[in-house]
Amino acid sequence: MSDSESFSLHPRLLGESVFVLDLELSRLVLMNNKRFPWLLLVPRVQDIAEIVDLSDKDQGILWGEIARISKLLRALFRPDKLNVATIGNLVPQLHVHLIARFRTDEAWPKPTFGFAPPLPYTRDGRDALTARILAELATEGQLGEAGTSERLI
Amino acid sequence: MSDSESFSLHPRLLGESVFVLDLELSRLVLMNNKRFPWLLLVPRVQDIAEIVDLSDKDQGILWGEIARISKLLRALFRPDKLNVATIGNLVPQLHVHLIARFRTDEAWPKPTFGFAPPLPYTRDGRDALTARILAELATEGQLGEAGTSERLI
Numbered sequence: 272m273s274d275s276e277s278f279s280l281h282p283r284l285l286g287e288s289v290f291v292l293d294l295e296l297s298r299l300v301l302m303n304n305k306r307f308p309w310l311l312l313v314p315r316v317q318d319i320a321e322i323v324d325l326s327d328k329d330q331g332i333l334w335g336e337i338a339r340i341s342k343l344l345r346a347l348f349r350p351d352k353l354n355v356a357t358i359g360n361l362v363p364q365l366h367v368h369l370i371a372r373f374r375t376d377e378a379w380p381k382p383t384f385g386f387a388p389p390l391p392y393t394r395d396g397r398d399a400l401t402a403r404i405l406a407e408l409a410t411e412g413q414l415g416e417a418g419t420s421e422r423l424i
Numbered sequence: 425m426s427d428s429e430s431f432s433l434h435p436r437l438l439g440e441s442v443f444v445l446d447l448e449l450s451r452l453v454l455m456n457n458k459r460f461p462w463l464l465l466v467p468r469v470q471d472i473a474e475i476v477d478l479s480d481k482d483q484g485i486l487w488g489e490i491a492r493i494s495k496l497l498r499a500l501f502r503p504d505k506l507n508v509a510t511i512g513n514l515v516p517q518l519h520v521h522l523i524a525r526f527r528t529d530e531a532w533p534k535p536t537f538g539f540a541p542p543l544p545y546t547r548d549g550r551d552a553l554t555a556r557i558l559a560e561l562a563t564e565g566q567l568g569e570a571g572t573s574e575r576l577i
Contacts, residue, residue: 321506323494334487341476353474356509360525360533372513380513382537 278315281364296332304389308371319365344371431468434517449485457542461524472518497524
């Protein structure tokens with residue numbers, strides 16, 4: 272069960288990311304790294320390191336949120352591939368990476384983890400992208416992926 | 425829907441892994457790399473690259489298989505962390521990596537993908553590990569993780 276009152280993002284995640292929205296279970300944040308479109312889902316449950324340590328109910332909610340954000344990345348960015356991963360060797364707080372990858376991106380075909388120092392967005396760039404993500408989340412399913420995407424880009 | 429008749433593992437995955445078992449949806453294979461305890465789940469569905477391209481039903485089955493194999497890795501190896509990821513930038517066939525990680529392993533805290541050339545098991549080592557995995561899958565839930573693990577190690 273999520274508990275927004277006592278939840279806090281791990282300091283390292285907090286320093287590397289920008290708040291987007293609290294979903295039913297997870298906090299959605301944008302990695303402040305314009306090298307890659309890169310979101311994180313962080314379940315608002317303290318002291319959990321592995322997906323299988325969540326309750327069965329919360330696991331079901333998390334899988335749904337992963338599917339939802341995967342579709343969002345595809346609608347917004349039309350990537351060649353999605354990368355979805357929970358690694359967490361450095362940050363013990365459970366978090367799921369969702370990254371839109373392109374054959375033309377800097378790290379391809381390697382994973383993006385630890386690839387290069389993050390390249391922060393400008394404040395305007397960050398705000399514009401966050402607004403696009405929120406608009407997509409707000410309208411998803413209304414127009415289908417193609418229509419929504421073309422309207423927003 | 426899975427289709428074992430027409431399913432075949434991507435040649436690259438075939439060359440790097442050892443067959444363990446066909447679960448309801450996915451083929452479970454062991455990466456032939458004794459640097460890390462590393463399993464793959466490969467849904468037996470052709471021409472699918474992303475989890476969200478599976479039917480909702482198959483996504484549900486896959487999430488269950490990911491949870492089951494996560495617990496298996498924990499029971500058998502007692503890792504410091506599980507890494508669960510679908511990357512697939514090199515191999516277009518959908519496959520989910522499940523890796524038992526240790527603070528003492530060669531790649532820690534980096535991800536294992538592309539870390540170093542695989543170090544193949546001996547035939548005996550491979551057969552022994554496959555047998556342990558099958559025994560754990562066959563007895564899971566009977567004794568709980570601790571009991572099962574201690575009996576098998």
